[in-house]
Amino acid sequence: MIDILEFTLEHLIQTFDKDYGKGRFHAQALFRDIFKQGNTHFLLSPEFLDSPRFARALAGKVSVNPGEVVKTFAEGELTKFITRLEDGLEIESVIIPMTRHNTLCVSSQVGCKMGCKFCETGRMGFKRNLRISEITGQIYNARHTLKKDIKNIVFMGMGEPLDNFDNLIGAIQVMNEQQGFDIALRHMTLSTVGLVPGIERLAKLAMPGLRLAISINAPNDTIRSRLMPINKTLPLARLKKSLTNFPLGKRGVFLFEYILIKGLNDSPAHAALLADFIYPLPVRLNLIAYNPVQGLDYESPSDEQMHEFADLLSARGIMVIKRWSRGRSVAAGCGQLGRNV
């Protein structure tokens, strides 16, 4: 069985060649129909009608299985959708409208092992890794089931992407395929809590342009270990070393995400420590106002605190973008996936 959402064009050409003695012509037709048009009746396209023996041999052998979109929630232009997988488990994805196009926030696991204290998904625990086709199926459904024009991918949904390394890289390759989903690497952002072994593996792969985001959230190990248990085994110094050695490429920057939580990581002293940690890494920092999560005691910062914290970092030469999360009312803000409302 050819699980097509796991295939790059070259992989399909090789498979057609090996198994059927056919090649690029039919593979390109199939890619055009399925990936570009969302047309699963590709055997009725001219290329296959002209090759009836091959079409008969292929019948029933190609599966397009992105999972079933069972629910969507909207807040203005933002859409969260829930996909039911073959085994009945569900994952969430979010379509975020940007100025000229949409960004799709993709899940990489069902649940998550990382247990970040501010995160709804973390409280769900870990169920399993997503297969390549379950990751790429999210863009298939966003484009062809929900008819949204997706140009950017952020791996910031449920799960820690680098904890599902091989399938993540496979999915990136499928999404990057020009004759398929055609998402440029520079339009993909992978967000991690700082799984150093994964960052080091990624550093060895030639993936120029792929953007790396680090969920940092604290200026020192004490606070970070409280918020993010991973920091106990992979503290900030190790994380910084792996980033220092990471081949960013010319003009590349790391994206840092810092969720500002009232009274916890929001003081001027914290801003100074954070700037010390960042120096001399090239970083663009997203400062995100904490989204309240039911059952957790953390509080959102005031607007003044957001401005003050951002100004202190800017004064140290760090590019800061302030974000008041969209999607609060549908629980689709950062760290809120996993709550089906």
Ligand code: SF4
């Ligand atoms: S923030 Fe990300 S890594 Fe942390 S628990 Fe939530 S989903 Fe997992």
